[in-house]
Amino acid sequence: DGGITQSPKYLFRKEGQNVTLSCEQNLNHDAMYWYRQDPGQGLRLIYYSQIVNDFQKGDIAEGYSVSREKKESFPLTVTSAQKNPTAFYLCASSGGGTSGAYNEQFFGPGTRLTVL
């Protein structure tokens, strides 16, 4: 079964703790993305990676970090520096590259993070 998986589905964190959200894809996509979704707001880009061992900041990268050691995996760490981390986090992947302007972004099922 091809697709994107995110784990866990629900995550609870105490203030001051770092937490890592998992994202794995077996679509052989080059590009991967992390978005944050808050009620009443559009998706906002946190980080993206177009190739292994390379990633770029999105619009709201502060308080987050990522790694891309493997093509299939793009974990997101929410650090204690993120002031308001409670949100729904979505991972996506696409074929990537500037020639892929029509490439659809396929989304994972999301992780809901709640800070207690």
Next chain:
Amino acid sequence: KNQVEQSPQSLIILEGKNCTLQCNYTVSPFSNLRWYKQDTGRGPVSLTIMTFSENTKSNGRYTATLDADTKQSSLHITASQLSDSASYICVVRNQAGTALIFGKGTTLSVSS
């Protein structure tokens, strides 16, 4: 500034009725526009993509239109079903492929 505005913010309709969702954008130069459906607590799923030269595209009961001159798109849902209850998100990409702008979505509730 690149923006995507969707209306209405929310909509409630009876099962079997039709409805139309609107998307206005200021992204320029324009490459393409996608409509996504997002069920509650799930990731968005693409319904259709519209390019500059396309006016209408259908996917089952979903029909998207695009007017590139006025920078407007609509998503028409025919004979709504309870399973159509979801958030519908309009996403516009610029020609360089460097920006993907998401609208805030329209929440549709279909009741029996």
